[in-house]
Amino acid sequence: MTEKALPAESAKTQTYIVFVVAGTSYAVPSHQVQHMEMVERVTPVPNAPRSVEGVVFSRGQVVPVINLRARFGFERTTINQRARLLVIQHGNRTVGLLTDEAREFITIADGSIQPPGDAIGNLSGGYLDGVATLGQRIVLILNIREVVESTPVAAA
Amino acid sequence: MSDRDPQFESSFMDDYFAEADEHLLAIRRCLLMLDAAQGADVPPAVLEELFRSCHSLKGISAMVELREAELLAHHMESGLRAIRQGDVALDGGNLDTLLAGANALEAVIVAKRQGVPVPSEELAIAALGALASSQVAVRRPPADAPDSIGNARGWTVTFVPSPELVARGVKVDTIRARLLEFGKIRSVTPRVQAGGGISFEFDVESGDEASLSALRTDGVSYESLPLPVSPAQADAAAAGGDPSTSPRAWEVASGAPGNFVRVDLTRLDDLMRVAGDLVVTRSRLEDTLRRVERHVPAREFRSLQEHDSLMERQLRDLREGIMRVRLVPVGEVFRRMPFVVRDLARDSGKRVQLEITGQGTEIDKFLIERMMDPILHLVRNAVGHGIETVERRVAAGKPPDGTIRLSASTVGESVIIEIADDGAGIDIAAIAQRAPAKGIRTEEGVLDSRVLLDIICASGFSTRDEADRISGRGVGMDVVRGTVQELGGTLEVATEPGRGTTFTITLPLTLAVIDAIIAHIGDQIFAVPQSAIQEIIEVDPGSLRSLEQNELLTYRGRALPIVRLGRLFHISAAARPRLHAIVVGTGLSAVGLLVDRVAGHREIVVKTIADPLIRVDGVSGATELGDGKLVLILDVAALSRSVRERRRAGERALV
8 A cells, every 4th residue: 555656766776874883884774764863871771782882862762772883793982972873763663873973974876786795794794785886985784674683682 | 755654554543443442342332231131121222322333333444444344343233223123133142143243343353453364254244144134034024115205214424525535526515416316415514533534424314225325435324313204304303403403312322522532642642751851851950050059149049949849830730630631440441341251251151240340440541551451361360260150159158140349449649450259269279289399388278479479470370271261362460460560560369268369450540750769879870769669778788698699688677688789780889888778678578779879869750661672670661860861760679579589599499
């Protein structure tokens, strides 16, 4: 019922928000990002999964914060002025992704995104949707479902 | 925007489910009344309301394309029409067919709501079909000539405009013109629908049902008025000019809900959230006031303070006002219980009377919705496990009819719901036998009721060898207790051999705002609900005694188990000469939660933690203390439970 035929050309490009984790550029489709905010203080949650930094209030809602550095297996660093929280809507869940920085809003043509090769897939543990080549740059497209749903939940 | 459509659709379905619920409730209530009347002298108003509810349910089910529900409602309607016209008697068998139909309808709608495959209800439909068509075999009134004016009847014809219809050129004027082709329009009334849309209700006189039926594809539904009207009556009504002067039977039966509005719960939540934000803003203002005190002339400052405290009172009133709007009578949940009990009693061959009191007791809408399944389960248990068979009751010198009392009352800020039966009581010996692994000692059949509850609430526990049809579906006792605790309530059980069992549920009146104690552990801050706190004591760390895995504090001549929250939560904190213990629970279940220091009392707005990533044991929610930072609220019940479990595990290890 909801599958209204989209005009053919609108399927060709999508806008993305680019963010950096441990020196690597990643991108998420902008329509999945509710908003971005600076990170002031994240309240730790006792006995939460390792990659969960804690919780924050975002627009009145209690939102878990996944530290992508920890999630991708890098060292944690102290949160500074450049750090950004990407608040993501995934299904009926709202989850914050803690990134080192996020400043860019770009348009990527579907054609310039290739499936992650085996080598790259291994690098990031399978949570990539693809690899976009933009001139000299390489941007990894994040698979949000994988990042959110495969983060181990809190032990009860 | 294409992403709006699912949202629109889901709110549309929400409206449907809400409305379907009302009709299902009405159908059940009417069927129960008919059952009580046992066919003798059936009040026409009841039959009328029943008919109308089925009809409406058919209409809205067709709109959401829930074909199975539409079909079932249609057959219910046909059966009822036959009964209403006196073609079919309303005897016990037919009533059961209708009840089965109502059950099937509910099953279909529930399945749709839960997103599981909709069951096929062919049996119920076939039975209803047989009921409706039995009139043909028995006695058929002389065949009507459909378009003879002499046989004109009154109809209520409802037209619901939609963009789709407008696109096809079908508007209210079109319908009016078409109706005039084969009938007489006595009045037209625009009506605002539950979802906010508008509909038009035509009061029509016509003998041509076939033509009416042809209009169905154009957003038209219709039902016949209770009695055939003679042209003279029609004229009289027309002359009166006001159709409302001749109220229909069902209007009398269903009461006049004119002073009520139906509000989406999320809108109230939004309002409550705004009020909660105001509380936070005001506490920031208060902090600021305190800081600027010495810079402001004393008189001016006093005036500021007065405004501030006035605002605090007004905010409290505002919050209470919103809270009151959220309160609904528990009767909404209780109303369906007679139906459940009747069904189960019949299936199990028991005789059960259900006594309901305190339907008017009010409780937060959110709470009572969550409590629906647990209450249902306890009532089912009372019929299935509690009440004995007639033979056993008579043999025990009891009246053959068992009694289940369902009651609700308000005590302070709590609502107490009791489910009591006068059955055999819980067989404690059997329980103890079934649960030897639990390390429970029963001394001469005496079992602490709290321990008993722990056993029967253990997941997967059942005293029956196999789950039977009555109690073996839906949620289990573990889920019942889990839900109650999740909502900040408690569950208790009292049982007496041969006399019966009583389950008592105590729930908070509402959830949103509570008083709390603010506690510090290392550099972290937590809020502890004040309702759970017995007292707060200062502790010299040197006075704590270690005993196996546990630390104890001698306090008022007793050993009080201590939980170091810092250790439990892995928070590093410098050693301090004095600590605070927050004592929660009473008697044997009292526990001291050890924190670095307690920093005063605050009124906090509770926000729930929904995401599984951050739902950890010992934390029940989050709040904001006015500086924008999030503070976790401790789940005191879970914390003290974990201590007791650890202690029990320790005892077991010793055995």
